[in-house]
Amino acid sequence: MGLIQAQRGTRDILPGEIAYWQQVEATARAILHQAAFEEIRTPIFEQTDLFERGIGEATDVVGKEMYTFQDKGDRSLTLRPEGTAGVVRAFIEHGLHAQGGVQRLWYMGPMFRYERPGTGRQRQFHQLGVELLGSGNVRADAEVIAIAVDLLQAVGLNDLQLELNSLGTRDDRIQYRSLLVDYLTPYKADLDPDSQDRLTRNPLRILDSKDAKTQAILQEAPLLGHSLSVASQERFAKVQQLLTNLGIGYTLNPKLVRGLDYYSHTAFEFQSKQFGTVGGGGRYDGLIAELGGPETLAIGWAIGLERLIGLLQQLAPSQPTAIDFYIVSRGEAAEAQALKLAQTLRHAGFVTELDLSSSAFGKQFKRADRSGAAACFILGDAEAANQTVQLKWLATGEQQAIAQADLPALADTLHEQIARSRNDRSTTTV
CATH class of the missing domain: 3.30.930.10 (Bira Bifunctional Protein; Domain 2)
Structure with missing residues (x-):
């Protein structure tokens, strides 16, 4: 097929x-x-x-x-x-x-x-x-x-x-139509096929012809403005x-x-x-x-x-969606908490991508870097047990542990840190 x-x-x-x-x-x-x-x-x-x-x-x-x-x-x-x-x-x-x-x-x-x-x-x-x-x-x-x-x-x-x-x-155009048809009729055989057809049906449209020979004929044609x-x-x-x-x-x-x-x-x-x-x-x-x-x-x-x-x-070239946080997780409990974390961050106004692969941490970290995210949240078995999460800023490599329950209260601070991180990454790129 x-x-x-x-x-x-x-x-x-x-x-x-x-x-x-x-x-x-x-x-x-x-x-x-x-x-x-x-x-x-x-x-x-x-x-x-x-x-x-x-x-x-x-x-x-x-x-x-x-x-x-x-x-x-x-x-x-x-x-x-x-x-x-x-x-x-x-x-x-x-x-x-x-x-x-x-x-x-x-x-x-x-x-x-x-x-x-x-x-x-x-x-x-x-x-x-x-x-x-x-x-x-x-x-x-x-x-x-x-x-x-x-x-x-x-x-x-x-x-x-x-x-x-x-x-x-309408009266202006009727008067002009008559003048235009009278002018173009002797040239009918030299007009492009579309213009020949328009001569009887819709002669004003001939003015818009893209045919070079027709446009040359129109150089001396009467102008609509003279019939107004x-x-x-x-x-x-x-x-x-x-x-x-x-x-x-x-x-x-x-x-x-x-x-x-x-x-x-x-x-x-x-x-x-x-x-x-x-x-x-x-x-x-x-x-x-x-x-x-x-x-x-x-x-x-x-x-x-x-x-x-x-x-x-x-x-201007197209710019990819600016992702704020990329979430990396591994382990059944950690992955369940990661989904909840993603929703919490989205509700707080952050653009958040959740890695759904369950692959090794190394592969997930590589995807986090390629995503262009400002920072990465990391949840493993230890974080799941402690109800914490590791926050890693991808521009500097700086990392810190945060209690999951504290994240909503930190939203304003995180927004400011994201802005600074993007400035750091932009400066480094230049």
Whole structure:
């Protein structure tokens, strides 16, 4: 029987990498809590119609990339390819709009798209996103961008490029679409195959083509910004001024259109040299009404965690879990007491590893050294009989006997000694 492996486009997140994920998750929770955003968790699969209507049937996501299946009730279901549509569905279904005011929601979890796997791109990937529902104020646009900048900088990514554009209103885009199609039609045969298909279905997506020949053709194409109404231009100028007031730098990208049909007005992306787009978002004022809810203005963003964490791994090497105490024991009574000791230390806030091998003391001591623990507790027959334990500091070799009953009262002292021991070991290493 062949070896069963993870499916193409999926990957295991192993212990050596998980610290990066925990750092990002903890930082996100803290920053979003400070900004008064509340977490929402929606199902991993939804009715297919939600994404067809919400994202747009002419998009690549719906047309090529969704994992869609019929369930046993002959219902068409889809693994979520993005987070916004599900959040909006929940917003409508549970009447969150009836609570009045602005809803500030955030989510985090796996998404699914049938794409060609590559660096920072998986078929099962993870997104962190926010949705600010119920405000069309330009300050909302600047606020959600500022929160994303805070998060990225807090985890150590200070060199990402913020790209900004305005997609205007639906009427603005209809006018621009006509101009763009008129310009590109004579070049149809020279466009890449995807762009030829998009010319009739979703021509604005051609602006995002990665094909060099198509991009060369687009050099002289009309710009969306020239089709914006005066009101749309003024609105976009206010967003830019607010970002400038906050000290947030940005680059205008007139070809930035994003990949989903529901966007309008402000659109933005965070770009890295290594992975391309790390995250992005924009305003989607018509989506909630399109999905059957009341007219509600909204804006949000999502960050791809695989790409973000890939950048963090380049900045700093992974560090193993810092173990405070490693417990070595041998003999039936000693091993029973060692298990109780491990729990006592854990309850006192110490990271504790219990050697379960019952092997010779010499082998257990070697594992204690390799573990990187600050100190080792040793229990043998004599310690078990006397209800004591030997405490050995691995950096200095210093050893002392302690009554097991006295350990809880010594917790604060032991925490201080661990800190000093780690400093000693770090100095010795250097």
